Amino acid sequence: MLSEDSIIRDLQSIFPQYIGDDAAILPCNKAYNYLLSKDLLVEDIHFRTSYYGPADLAHKALHANLSDIAAMGGAPKFVMLGVAIPIIQAEYVKDFLSNFANVCQQNSIILIGGDTTSSPDKLYISITAIGEVHKEYIKYRNNARVGDLVCVAGNLGHAHLGLQALERSIPQLKQFKDALLRPMAKLEEGAWLGRQGVITAIMDVSDGLYIDLSKLCSASGKGAEIEVSNLVASREFKAACSILGLDPITTMLVGGEDYGLLFTVEPNKYSAISADFRNIFGYELQVMGRITCDVGVNIRENGEVKNLELNLFTHFGEKI
Numbered sequence: 001m002l003s004e005d006s007i008i009r010d011l012q013s014i015f016p017q018y019i020g021d022d023a024a025i026l027p028c029n030k031a032y033n034y035l036l037s038k039d040l041l042v043e044d045i046h047f048r049t050s051y052y053g054p055a056d057l058a059h060k061a062l063h064a065n066l067s068d069i070a071a072m073g074g075a076p077k078f079v080m081l082g083v084a085i086p087i088i089q090a091e092y093v094k095d096f097l098s099n100f101a102n103v104c105q106q107n108s109i110i111l112i113g114g115d116t117t118s119s120p121d122k123l124y125i126s127i128t129a130i131g132e133v134h135k136e137y138i139k140y141r142n143n144a145r146v147g148d149l150v151c152v153a154g155n156l157g158h159a160h161l162g163l164q165a166l167e168r169s170i171p172q173l174k175q176f177k178d179a180l181l182r183p184m185a186k187l188e189e190g191a192w193l194g195r196q197g198v199i200t201a202i203m204d205v206s207d208g209l210y211i212d213l214s215k216l217c218s219a220s221g222k223g224a225e226i227e228v229s230n231l232v233a234s235r236e237f238k239a240a241c242s243i244l245g246l247d248p249i250t251t252m253l254v255g256g257e258d259y260g261l262l263f264t265v266e267p268n269k270y271s272a273i274s275a276d277f278r279n280i281f282g283y284e285l286q287v288m289g290r291i292t293c294d295v296g297v298n299i300r301e302n303g304e305v306k307n308l309e310l311n312l313f314t315h316f317g318e319k320i
Helices: 004-014 054-071 087-107 160-166 172-179 187-194 208-222 236-246 250-253 267-281
Strands: 026-029 032-042 075-086 110-119 124-134 149-153 199-205 221-225 260-265 286-292 296-301
Touching: 004 267, 026 160, 032 054, 032 250, 054 087, 054 124, 054 187, 054 199, 075 087, 075 187, 087 110, 087 124, 110 124, 110 286, 149 160, 160 172, 160 236, 160 250, 187 199, 187 267, 199 208, 208 250, 208 260, 208 286, 208 296, 260 267
Parallel strands: 075 110, 221 296
Antiparallel strands: 026 032, 032 124, 075 124, 149 260, 149 286, 199 260, 221 286
């Protein structure tokens, strides 16, 4: 069966040096490297124009790509944009392009080129982000060590609640809809974490905690365990889950597109990192569990393995 993982494995066998992290790394000068990241958004696969306004889509398209740069500890500098446009959406796309330029300017990013073509029915958006990072501060996803704490900077499951509310035309739950439509790449947090030598591995949370932690573990040749008691849901989150008929724990495990940062840290250094992070960014890091020598990711409750039915995201499965 075709899957993103199988495609990546096939390409890694040919180009092992370049593929496997959130962004590709190319040499720039003695001190810095370039970071390059690519995203493709397809109408009715990744978004619907019925509830993504042009400004929403412009914001989401850019920040989803910038999140990959953040996960490598870098700073974005340039983007390239490709658009395949159906004739019936010409006005929508004009508004999208205007808003995309505005979002780039707000983030001090320069649009340096791209391509356009027509599309028979759906809107396609392709973005390449280019950033830079000091060679000493690059973070990869393949360096997690046994005993490291698994941590997250940012929310889990919020965008999924927003997606469900929009798909079901539920009028309330604005904060969760905004989490889906207007995510913010954690650029400052990523750059700060990159400078901390005790952070061993980082990637962004785009496909959901369980899937992305599985990818980090696979890259590092390790396993992990998540303790259910560490998945603390707010009162608002629980209320939204109740309205939507969803389980809070499962939603936090599988919900994607929040674009937080998933990272591992030496356990005896966490307290200091956590305190500094809170003082700088004004919110708390979350400890999810720890890296193990096992294979795969186990969910535990009070130390016992907990079997959950997880409806995991797949890039070639059923979409929105």
